[in-house]
Amino acid sequence: MIYFDNNATTKVDPKVLEAMLPFLQEQYGNPSSVYRLGKAAAHAVARARAQLAGLLGCEPSEILFTSCGTESDNAAISAALTADPDRKHLITSKVEHSAIIKHAEALARRGYEITWLGVDQNGLIDLQELQRAIRPDTALVSLMWANNETGVLFPIAEIAEICRERQTPFHTDAVQAVGKVPIDLSRLPIQFLSLSGHKLHAPKGVAALYVNRRAKFFPFLLGGGQEGKRRGGTENTASIVALGAAAELAAEHLSEENTTVRRLRDRLEKGLLETIPGVAVNGQPRQRLPNTTSLSIEGIDSETMLLVLDQRGICCSAGSACTSGSLEPSHVLKAMGFSTERARGSLRFSLGRFNTAEEVTQALQIIPREVAKVRQLSNGVLAV
Amino acid sequence: MIYFDNNATTKVDPKVLEAMLPFLQEQYGNPSSVYRLGKAAAHAVARARAQLAGLLGCEPSEILFTSCGTESDNAAISAALTADPDRKHLITSKVEHSAIIKHAEALARRGYEITWLGVDQNGLIDLQELQRAIRPDTALVSLMWANNETGVLFPIAEIAEICRERQTPFHTDAVQAVGKVPIDLSRLPIQFLSLSGHKLHAPKGVAALYVNRRAKFFPFLLGGGQEGKRRGGTENTASIVALGAAAELAAEHLSEENTTVRRLRDRLEKGLLETIPGVAVNGQPRQRLPNTTSLSIEGIDSETMLLVLDQRGICCSAGSACTSGSLEPSHVLKAMGFSTERARGSLRFSLGRFNTAEEVTQALQIIPREVAKVRQLSNGVLAV
Numbered sequence: 138m139i140y141f142d143n144n145a146t147t148k149v150d151p152k153v154l155e156a157m158l159p160f161l162q163e164q165y166g167n168p169s170s171v172y173r174l175g176k177a178a179a180h181a182v183a184r185a186r187a188q189l190a191g192l193l194g195c196e197p198s199e200i201l202f203t204s205c206g207t208e209s210d211n212a213a214i215s216a217a218l219t220a221d222p223d224r225k226h227l228i229t230s231k232v233e234h235s236a237i238i239k240h241a242e243a244l245a246r247r248g249y250e251i252t253w254l255g256v257d258q259n260g261l262i263d264l265q266e267l268q269r270a271i272r273p274d275t276a277l278v279s280l281m282w283a284n285n286e287t288g289v290l291f292p293i294a295e296i297a298e299i300c301r302e303r304q305t306p307f308h309t310d311a312v313q314a315v316g317k318v319p320i321d322l323s324r325l326p327i328q329f330l331s332l333s334g335h336k337l338h339a340p341k342g343v344a345a346l347y348v349n350r351r352a353k354f355f356p357f358l359l360g361g362g363q364e365g366k367r368r369g370g371t372e373n374t375a376s377i378v379a380l381g382a383a384a385e386l387a388a389e390h391l392s393e394e395n396t397t398v399r400r401l402r403d404r405l406e407k408g409l410l411e412t413i414p415g416v417a418v419n420g421q422p423r424q425r426l427p428n429t430t431s432l433s434i435e436g437i438d439s440e441t442m443l444l445v446l447d448q449r450g451i452c453c454s455a456g457s458a459c460t461s462g463s464l465e466p467s468h469v470l471k472a473m474g475f476s477t478e479r480a481r482g483s484l485r486f487s488l489g490r491f492n493t494a495e496e497v498t499q500a501l502q503i504i505p506r507e508v509a510k511v512r513q514l515s516n517g518v519l520a521v
Numbered sequence: 522m523i524y525f526d527n528n529a530t531t532k533v534d535p536k537v538l539e540a541m542l543p544f545l546q547e548q549y550g551n552p553s554s555v556y557r558l559g560k561a562a563a564h565a566v567a568r569a570r571a572q573l574a575g576l577l578g579c580e581p582s583e584i585l586f587t588s589c590g591t592e593s594d595n596a597a598i599s600a601a602l603t604a605d606p607d608r609k610h611l612i613t614s615k616v617e618h619s620a621i622i623k624h625a626e627a628l629a630r631r632g633y634e635i636t637w638l639g640v641d642q643n644g645l646i647d648l649q650e651l652q653r654a655i656r657p658d659t660a661l662v663s664l665m666w667a668n669n670e671t672g673v674l675f676p677i678a679e680i681a682e683i684c685r686e687r688q689t690p691f692h693t694d695a696v697q698a699v700g701k702v703p704i705d706l707s708r709l710p711i712q713f714l715s716l717s718g719h720k721l722h723a724p725k726g727v728a729a730l731y732v733n734r735r736a737k738f739f740p741f742l743l744g745g746g747q748e749g750k751r752r753g754g755t756e757n758t759a760s761i762v763a764l765g766a767a768a769e770l771a772a773e774h775l776s777e778e779n780t781t782v783r784r785l786r787d788r789l790e791k792g793l794l795e796t797i798p799g800v801a802v803n804g805q806p807r808q809r810l811p812n813t814t815s816l817s818i819e820g821i822d823s824e825t826m827l828l829v830l831d832q833r834g835i836c837c838s839a840g841s842a843c844t845s846g847s848l849e850p851s852h853v854l855k856a857m858g859f860s861t862e863r864a865r866g867s868l869r870f871s872l873g874r875f876n877t878a879e880e881v882t883q884a885l886q887i888i889p890r891e892v893a894k895v896r897q898l899s900n901g902v903l904a905v
Contacts, residue, residue: 138558145559146551146755154545161538161724167530170838171824172831174522175529204588204726205754207744236744236753243743335755340545342588342726342757359627360591360620369620370589371530371719373726376760440555447556454554 139496141405141453143336144285144313144429144487149379150338156382157340160375168372169363178374185381189345192384193330194321201346201354201367202377206312207236209331209346210279212357212368213308214240216329217277218249220306220353224276230254230262230291231472233281234310238468241279254280256472259421260289264299271303278307282314282330286456286469286485287420288429290318294325301326306352312336312344316387317394317426328352334376338489339383343376390490399427401497402488406430408501413508419470419483428488433470433479436512442484445511449503453486523880525789525837527720528669528697528813528871533763534722540766541724544759552756553747562758569765573729576768577714578705585730585738585751586761590696591620593715593730594663596741596752597692598624600713601661602633604690604737608660614638614646614675615856617665618694622852625663638664640856643805644673648683655687662691666698666714670840670853670869671804672813674702678709685710690736696720696728700771701778701810712736718760722873723767727760774874783811785881786872790814792885797892803854803867812872815840817854817863820896826868829895833887837870 140148160181166174168182186197193200203209214227214237229241231253241251252270254262262280271278278300283290293309300307308329314320316337322330330347334340348354348367360369410416415435434442439455446453456467466480486500524532544565550558552566570581577584587593598611598621613625615637625635636654638646646664655662662684667674677693684691692713698704700721706714714731718724732738732751744753794800799819818826823839830837840851850864870884 140558142551142554142556145554146549148549149545157545161533161541162535165530165532166836167526167725170526170529170836171827172526172836174524174836204592204757205742207742207754208588210744211742211753234744235746236742239743239753333755335551340757340759341551341755342760358589358591358595358620359623360594360618361623362619369595369623370591371717371725373588373724375724376726443555452550452554452556452558 139451139500141451141486141488141492141500143489144485145454146335146341147338147489148491149340150383150386152386153339153379153382157375157379160378164374168374169361178372181378182372182374185377188381189384192315192320192388193347194323195347196350198365199322199347199350201348201364202372202380203344203346203368204342204373205344206234206310206331206333208357209333209344210234210236210310211240212346213329213331214244214277214279215357216348216354217306217308218244219355221276224274226250226252226272226275228252228254228267228270228275228278230256230280232256232260232284232469233279234285234312237279237281237310258474260284260287260419260469260473261421261424262291264292264295267296268299271300271305275305278305280309282309282311283318283426284420284469285313286467287431288313288426288487289420290314290424290426293327297326313426316384316391317428319391322347334380334383337383337387339380340376343373343380345380393490395427398488398490398492401492401494402428402430402486405486405488405497405500406432408497409504412501412505419473419475429485431483431485433475433483434508435482436515437482437508438515439482439484442508442511445507446504449507451500451503453484455483456485523835523884525835525870525872525876525884527873528869529838530719530725531722531873532875533724534767534770536770537723537763537766541759541763544762548758552758553745562756565762566756566758569761572765573768576699576704576772577731578707579731580734582749583706583731583734585732585748586756586764587728587730587752588726588757589728590618590694590715590717590720592741593717593728594618594620594694595624596730597713597715598628598661598663599741600732600736600738601690601692602628603739605660608658610634610636610656610659612636612638612651612654612659612662614640614664616640616644616668616853617663618669618696621663621665621694642858644668644671644803644853644857645805645808646675648676648679651680652683655684655689659689662689664693666693666695667702667810668804668853669697670851671815672697672810672871673804674698674808674810677711681710697810700768700775701812703775706731718764718767721767721771723764724760727757727764729764777874779811782872782874782876785876785878786812786814786870789870789872789881789884790816792881793888796885796889803857803859813869815867815869817859817867818892819866820899821866821892822895822899823865823867826892826895829891830888833891835884835887837868839867840869
């Protein structure tokens with residue numbers, strides 16, 4: 138199997154599993170318990186918090202563990218709105234993850250006003266449009282660091298600076314960026330940042346929200362005093378330990394993402410562009426995650442293509458896994474101004490540190506052949 | 522080590538770990554992905570849903586996986602309030618878990634009216650008081666199935682029937698009841714029921730909310746279309762598989778909870794009552810979980826006692842782990858009308874299927890001796 142869908146989810150690193158296993162076995166204490174078994178769990182959670190803070194360049198106390206990127210996103214928006222209930226305006230973009238879009242749509246139904254920033258054909262927003270959109274009653278600007286479908290990177294430092302100048306809280310959904318691009322929160326005026334463990338070789342079901350120590354925060358999950366009274370609920374000790382270990386490994390492998398993984402992605406992309414006629418890259422090709430390529434392939438339907446490639450052992454996707462199964466074409470590619478047909482013919486390949494040069498070589502043999510077959514089929518010609 | 526704190530958290534059953542491990546290794550697909558690796562994860566989640574439904578006597582489609590009991594509780598309240606925004610009244614009790622109490626307090630600050638039902642010295646509510654409290658604008662009655670501190674069981678069938686007659690939605694926090702007492706939701710008019718994996722030998726970080734198929738529901742986490750569009754967020758596959766396996770094991774061991782575990786608890790309780798002067802059981806002794814005993818011991822401070830017992834290898838608690846560390850005496854015991862002194866001298870022992878008769882024998886040797894020492898110390902007499 139060739140797994141080229143690391144933006145959907147990643148394989149748990151065996152070292153991460155090794156770190157978490159004791160907490161699924163003998164170290165089962167509740168971190169809130171006062172006896173040694175509990176204290177050991179609490180220490181492990183504290184260590185993981187420091188490891189993750191190390192990756193992000195923030196204080197451990199600024200890390201709040203959550204259950205998924207969606208919860209982190211929801212919690213950030215909720216906190217910003219609760220902090221200043223008189224501010225009823227939110228700015229976001231048309232290419233965000235559904236965790237932001239669905240929340241913003243729900244707020245719109247409750248009387249909030251949403252400014253939906255558009256993107257150009259490269260997938261980039263207009264910073265002047267952002268500047269003009271900020272108002273005195275803007276409760277939050279929420280813009281993603283890296284797009285999950287195209288890998289396009291928004292200029293987060295510039296966006297954060299614009300928000301700082303206008304004293305408007307800024308949240309970034311960095312679920313696809315953390316572990317793939319350098320992030321140093323000590324140098325950026327960001328209030329909230331979301332990340333998710335399963336995008337960086339930790340298990341599913343654990344994530345985090347960075348909350349700047351100067352930002353007002355109100356808990357999203359109301360209950361016990363866990364996470365410094367910022368999130369009720371017994372700590373997911375084993376998975377939190379896993380996220381800490383994964384963060385430390387991500388820091389070690391960060392340069393590799395930008396050398397080895399980038400070279401593999403570039404070779405795959407270049408090879409497909411050269412061997413398949415009628416292929417185009419979606420999104421600004423330079424201002425992009427090093428591991429992702431989104432390609433639109435003329436004359437194919439991506440859903441069919443995915444199943445055919447699966448039969449040949451290649452895992453990739455048509456866009457976000459979170460919205461797969463829906464018949465709607467990608468909202469990201471539509472927002473970039475592409476036709477429904479182009480959106481329906483898109484494939485995303487997202488690589489990771491477990492991929493090899495041999496896999497890319499194999500994929501470059503398999504994919505063009507299968508594209509040709511699917512094109513023949515859709516032209517009514519029986520494939521051999 | 523003798524672990525008598527199973528209401529705080531439980532050891533993951535080795536069979537549960539075995540079931541979940543493949544999903545932390547090679548079976549790492551995103552359940553939303555269309556290729557086989559993803560489908561395998563989706564099938565595993567579906568199987569776990571059926572296993573949990575089997576334990577509860579409901580339909581698999583009525584199970585919604587969440588990240589913790591607190592999220593389940595918060596989601597149930599939030600759904601009920603969203604379903605009928607004109608109803609601004611909530612009924613709950615003074616002895617609920619903080620996931621309910623803190624949420625209700627936050628709602629009170631937002632203009633909701635909360636009726637806080639009191640309890641008698643046995644820890645039981647007055648059903649006539651409940652009946653009188655229900656109003657046309659009552660959005661939800663939320664009452665726990667089993668109290669986490671005393672183990673006292675509310676008469677859920679009668680409460681559910683009262684709510685049904687008055688057409689008022691009913692939620693029960695059954696986090697401490699599931700796996701310990703028989704539950705058959707096919708026979709009970711309950712709209713929402715919360716449970717948590719780590720209370721029944723699954724890992725921390727996975728839980729569920731039962732949503733009756735006729736109940737109106739609105740997602741608490743807004744995002745992708747996971748969980749039948751009822752909870753955004755990539756599924757915590759490995760832990761969901763674990764919860765399914767734990768539910769199946771809980772069904773198999775249910776009679777054991779009410780025979781073996783109950784006998785161990787009864788012997789421990791009886792032994793401590795007989796050997797330590799000035800001990801009283803907190804809560805209705807018959808209408809109680811089979812595994813729990815809450816004892817108030819004159820002349821001791823429970824925090825000191827916990828540390829002393831920890832030194833002797835016994836893990837137990839003063840009350841809820843979620844509120845430990847706070848200096849407040851137990852809100853449950855205070856609500857039962859006990860003095861602060863009695864509340865501060867309480868210890869909770871909660872047993873489970875991994876406890877043995879030998880452990881109870883040892884505990885009955887250790888605890889009376891250590892209580893005597895602590896009493897001597899607090900009387901200013903140096904312990905030997």
